[in-house]
Amino acid sequence: MSYYDTLIFDLSTHARKGYTLPKRTFKRQALPTHLLREDCPGLPEVSEVEVVRHYTNVSMKNFGIETGMYPLGSCTMKYNPKINQDLANLPSFSALHPYQPTRTVQGMLKLLDDLQSYLSEISGLARYTLNSYAGAHGELIGLMIMKRYFESRGEHHRVNIIVPDAAHGTNPASAVVAGFKVIEVPSEKDGSVSVEVLKGVVDENLAGIMLTNPNTLGMFEKDILNVAELIHDHGGLLYYDGANLNPILGKVRPGDMGFDIMHINLHKTFSTPHGGGGPGSGPVGVAEHLVPFLPKPLIKKVDNTYHIERDNETTLGQISHFYGNVGVAMKAYTYILSNGKEHLPEVAKFAVLNANYVKESLKDLFELPVEGVCKHEFVFNGLKDKSTGVTTLDVAKRLLDFGVHPPTIYFPLLYKEALMIEPVETESKQTLDRFIEVMRVIAKEAKETPEVVKGAPHNTIVKRLDEALAARQPVVKYTDIPK
């Protein structure tokens, strides 16, 4: 593959058109001169074939789930079935306008309302809003709900949010943006939180705790019921970060574990393109006592007709345009229905089986700090044999040469050479075996020909980049590239 670095603007030729407009059938309307542009907008003037070739070439520079295996830990890069796209593309949905009268969009409202109730059933929480755009947005909304709840009770002093040190970085960030104070607690060896440690930090200022379960090391929080009891006894709320929902889908419900608020990453667990491939969606679910604080608008069914509820006294207000990323919601809806209640738990089963299969097949060559059965993902602390100085970064770069997307690296911060692998349920045994084989080859190279690994990638269009230079002297504008 040759290097392609052309911008569509470079292809522009003056007066070239890729379209013809129908003859004008309406009268020309003169716009007030102060509204007119003074010069042309500088759009590329290209033919259809130039556009198609350009974007095909650009797409080939990308690595996606449709190119190869993508075991990016904590991201659940599962294959996104095409039937999702088919439904989302149906003109009877995609051509709707959010300002249409509600009586003309009953089908769409039913779909969104049904999706909310499916998410409730899956997670064990009373009600959902689909309005948040992504996981981190969902976290922020969830915490704002928490804030509003305490304010409504006059408990303004409750500002402490407990976050384990292994948590996703978005957790403390969301808490701070929502106006809380973060209390970081160290996690145990297996990444779990200890009730004893929590006892030391819960006081009258406790607002709540943010957890993922399974945790960042892919281990299930066995003490979760005791954690929930402790937090609730001290008047706090439990927030569930839904990033790791995949391995418990249809098996255990956060609501039953005692969580009061959670977000679900539809784009992860419910298979919609993400990570550069499409927008996210992070519906927020709450337990019954928090329903009044959900943001508006909410969809409400009265006498077989769907209405849009815009105001109530306690609502958080509006947090997005209309109803969030509806296209993503439609794909998630399709995914849930096409699997069905009977088969959704198989997603969890195979996600867990695949992760354990890969882990057990590689732990003789890679350092596994936490033994035992994991859930959907696990973390290696780099190569077992570190004598040749080959780092996790080198291993990740070398994987590119074999057409595999690297796992998440240097997260969580619990281990120096963290390599976080989440194979997901949609990969076949053959694909997993090839990944294992490639990882074993790289471990062997690290020992015998370490320079090959340290200099990787060798087969990609772009070779090893100087990340420090890129961060110190970023060139973010095309026109700033030195010619």
Added chain:
Amino acid sequence: MKTPKGLYYAETHEWVKVEDGFGYVGISDYAQHSLGEVVYVELPEENDHVTKDTEFGAVESVKAASDLMAPVSGVVVAINDDLEDSPELINEDPYENWMIKVELEDPSEIERLMNAEEYSAFCEE
């Protein structure tokens, strides 16, 4: 790993050099080595007050962003401006390139820090 004598070290890997009632604060060789190539250093402003064991800034490397914890308390009388444009100085010589100069509020805070020998042993653990 270099651990010059005469400096005082914190468990969070900052060092202090005491001169005429002022403390120069930077991060240790061990810290810069663990961080990898530093790409950004965020420092307080002159005249800001820093408090022992609380955050006074951050260092970012290609791997991670880490808080800087003040090993001593006091008013910041100078910051090392060079680090803004050349954060790599931290990797090149972490002891020559101090970050902030603090007017020491409580000299006894120094006594609670480690000396070079103790810090070397601490890093090996």
